[in-house]
Amino acid sequence: MTRIRFQRSLEDLKENLLVMAGLAEQAIQRAIEAYRVRDLSICDLVNRSEVAINRLEREIDQAALDLLAMEQPMAIDLRFILAVIKINADLERVGDSAKSISDRVRNMEQMASVDLPVDIPRMASLAAEMVRKTLQSFIEADAEMARSILTMDDAVDAMNRAAYKALTKVMAEESHLAPQALNALMICRSLERVADHATNIAEDVIFWVQGADVRHHKTPTGGRDAQAAR
Amino acid sequence: MTRIRFQRSLEDLKENLLVMAGLAEQAIQRAIEAYRVRDLSICDLVNRSEVAINRLEREIDQAALDLLAMEQPMAIDLRFILAVIKINADLERVGDSAKSISDRVRNMEQMASVDLPVDIPRMASLAAEMVRKTLQSFIEADAEMARSILTMDDAVDAMNRAAYKALTKVMAEESHLAPQALNALMICRSLERVADHATNIAEDVIFWVQGADVRHHKTPTGGRDAQAAR
Numbered sequence: 001m002t003r004i005r006f007q008r009s010l011e012d013l014k015e016n017l018l019v020m021a022g023l024a025e026q027a028i029q030r031a032i033e034a035y036r037v038r039d040l041s042i043c044d045l046v047n048r049s050e051v052a053i054n055r056l057e058r059e060i061d062q063a064a065l066d067l068l069a070m071e072q073p074m075a076i077d078l079r080f081i082l083a084v085i086k087i088n089a090d091l092e093r094v095g096d097s098a099k100s101i102s103d104r105v106r107n108m109e110q111m112a113s114v115d116l117p118v119d120i121p122r123m124a125s126l127a128a129e130m131v132r133k134t135l136q137s138f139i140e141a142d143a144e145m146a147r148s149i150l151t152m153d154d155a156v157d158a159m160n161r162a163a164y165k166a167l168t169k170v171m172a173e174e175s176h177l178a179p180q181a182l183n184a185l186m187i188c189r190s191l192e193r194v195a196d197h198a199t200n201i202a203e204d205v206i207f208w209v210q211g212a213d214v215r216h217h218k219t220p221t222g223g224r225d226a227q228a229a230r
Numbered sequence: 231m232t233r234i235r236f237q238r239s240l241e242d243l244k245e246n247l248l249v250m251a252g253l254a255e256q257a258i259q260r261a262i263e264a265y266r267v268r269d270l271s272i273c274d275l276v277n278r279s280e281v282a283i284n285r286l287e288r289e290i291d292q293a294a295l296d297l298l299a300m301e302q303p304m305a306i307d308l309r310f311i312l313a314v315i316k317i318n319a320d321l322e323r324v325g326d327s328a329k330s331i332s333d334r335v336r337n338m339e340q341m342a343s344v345d346l347p348v349d350i351p352r353m354a355s356l357a358a359e360m361v362r363k364t365l366q367s368f369i370e371a372d373a374e375m376a377r378s379i380l381t382m383d384d385a386v387d388a389m390n391r392a393a394y395k396a397l398t399k400v401m402a403e404e405s406h407l408a409p410q411a412l413n414a415l416m417i418c419r420s421l422e423r424v425a426d427h428a429t430n431i432a433e434d435v436i437f438w439v440q441g442a443d444v445r446h447h448k449t450p451t452g453g454r455d456a457q458a459a460r
Contacts, residue, residue, distance in 0.1 A: 065312065072302045082295065082315070089319065168412060175405030182398060182412070189419075 006071055013063055013084055014139070017091075020056050021135040023049055024091045025128050027098035028194055032124035034105045035187065038113065046102040053095035060088045083208035087138065090197040090204075094131060097190045097197070104183045104190075114177055116184050117166040120191070123159045126152065127191045130198035134205060143209040149202035156195035163188040236301055243293055243314055244369070247321075250286050251365040253279055254321045255358050257328035258424055262354040264335045265417065268343065276332035283325035290318045313438035317368065320427040320434075324361060327420045327427070334413045334420075344407055346414050347396040350421070353389045356382065357421045360428035364435060373439040379432035386425035393418040 027049040034042035064085050067073065073081060130152050137145035163185065170181040257279040264272035294315050297303065303311060360382050367375035393415065400411040 065308070068298070068312070069305050069308055075299050078295070078299055082298075085312070085315070086319065089316065168409065171401060171408045171412065172405065175402065175408065178401045178405065178408060179398065182401065182415075185412075 006067070006073075006077075009063070009067055010077065010080065013060065013067065013081070016056065016060050016063070017084055017087060018135060018139065020053065020060060020088060020091045021131065023053050023056065024094040024098070025131045027053065027095050028101070028124060028128050028131065028191075031098040031101035031105065032121055032128075034102055035108075036121055038105070038109065040106060040109060043102040043106055046098050050095045050099045053092055057088055057092040061085060064088075079208050083138075083204045086204045087201045090200045091131075094194050094197050097194045100190045101187050104187050108180065108183045111180050111183075114180050116170065116177070116181060118163040118184055118188065120163075120184060120187055123156065123163070123188060123191050126156055126159070127194040127198070130156070130195055131201075134198045134201040137202065138205045138208075141205075141209050143206045146202040146205040146209070149198055153195050153199040156192055160188050160192040236297070236303075236307075239293070239297055240307065240310065243290065243297065243311070246286065246290050246293065247314055247317060248365060248369065250283065250290060250318060250321045251361065253283050253286065254324040254328070255361045257283065257325050258331070258354060258358050258361070258421075261328040261331035261335065262351055262358075264332055265338075266351055268335070268339070270336060270339060273332040273336055276328050280325045280329045283322055287318055287322040291315060294318075309438050313368075313434045316434045317431045320430045321361075324424050324427050327424045330420045331417050334417050338410060338413045341410050341413075344410050346400065346407070346411060348393040348414055348418065350393075350414060350417055353386065353393070353418060353421050356386055356389070357424040357428070360386070360425050361431075364428045364431040367432065368435045368438075371435075371439050373436045376432040376435040376439070379428055383425050383429040386422055390418050390422040 027046055030042050030049065031046050034040070034046065064081050067081055068078075071077075130149050133145065133152075134149050137143070137149070167181045167185045167188075171178045257276055260272050260279065261276050264270070264276065294311050297311055298308075301307075360379050363382070364376065364379050367373070367379070397411040397415045397418075401408045
């Protein structure tokens with residue numbers, strides 16, 4: 001393989017990862033739309049997305065492996081390919097989270113629609129934005145942008161904690177609403193996981209761009225956030 | 231690096247991954263022991279394990295990357311190194327699940343101890359066994375053993391579904407027990423995730439040993455299980 005063909009293969013890999021990210025983000029948005037309008041036909045679309053995402057995950061992994069096996073990539077290309085493999089795995093799990101949310105929506109179908117003290121669409125929109133932004137930081141090789149995602153994760157965590165508190169209060173005080181509150185709580189947890197996956201991806205982008213390993217550097221004095229807020 | 235030194239580095243990598251797996255399995259067992267005897271000092275141990283696991287994850291990733299960068303591993307070694315990178319990521323998330331369980335136990339501290347219709351220690355012991363067995367299948371390069379783990383995952387899923395049903399019934403009928411039931415439900419979910427990570431690892435072992443990608447091959451006719459039961 002010539003250098004030019006190798007570079008083109010790297011571009012193809014990146015392109016496919018972006019398609020994968022688009023599918024994952026869309027799956028989350030669809031799952032939340034299904035929740036918002038209680039439409040099970042949208043749940044079917046989420047299931048179909050998950051199948052497509054799983055297939056694409058395998059293709060990307062195989063392409064990455066082929067590139068590693070056939071070439072002797074230089075350090076920077078090697079880091080890129082490894083980042084692709086890791087980001088790919090996280091995107092597949094974003095698809096799984098979308099599926100979990102959609103399963104909850106199906107579960108809620110037989111229940112009365114009630115008002116709950118939680119703004120799930122807002123939380124979902126933040127989580128989906130994180131996925132979108134991490135991939136943008138990946139395209140632009142922008143470590144600073146990737147770092148800003150670590151701060152967004154703290155916001156989603158805070159929303160999830162607030163939702164947990166409000167929803168368990170509903171369960172305790174209005175037990176007839178417990179099934180709906182529990183489903184909402186599980187959906188919040190899935191969204192919090194989506195944000196975690198976006199955070200993993202952001203860390204992989206920083207690793208690729210800077211060669212620095214920023215994972216698990218959250219210190220009690222708020223080191224990570226302080227760094228992100230620079 | 232001579233071939234012999236390279237082989238020794240691969241052995242070191244494997245050795246460190248086994249230490250990582252041991253820490254992850256222990257973290258789950260400790261978290262469940264904390265749940266069983268309601269002892270917060272064990273939760274502190276789980277937190278310390280998580281820090282150790284995160285540190286070791288970085289070391290293993292760096293060692294794997296160095297081997298890829300400095301050598302031009304042959305196909306079989308390349309597959310091995312990639313399997314290590316993926317298994318490493320899953321083990322780190324097993325540590326995260328242990329931490330989640332331990333957080334739930336802390337949350338339950340202020341609540342009255344009650345009997346719930348769920349056998350969490352049994353579910354935990356199955357999940358921990360899955361982690362242990364996947365790593366054994368990795369040491370012995372035994373794809374058949376790895377396949378048997380896919381069946382165990384179905385058992386844990388079934389236990390999780392049964393727990394969900396029983397615990398939501400408690401929430402609906404005995405609302406004063408709802409907080410405890412919810413915590414138990416979240417712990418079951420964390421254990422189900424541990425089983426999922428063990429399943430991911432088993433798939434990576436099969437990928438490494440056989441070069442076949444078994445991921446997402448679960449068919450409606452039970453194809454995956456039929457295969458595992460051969």
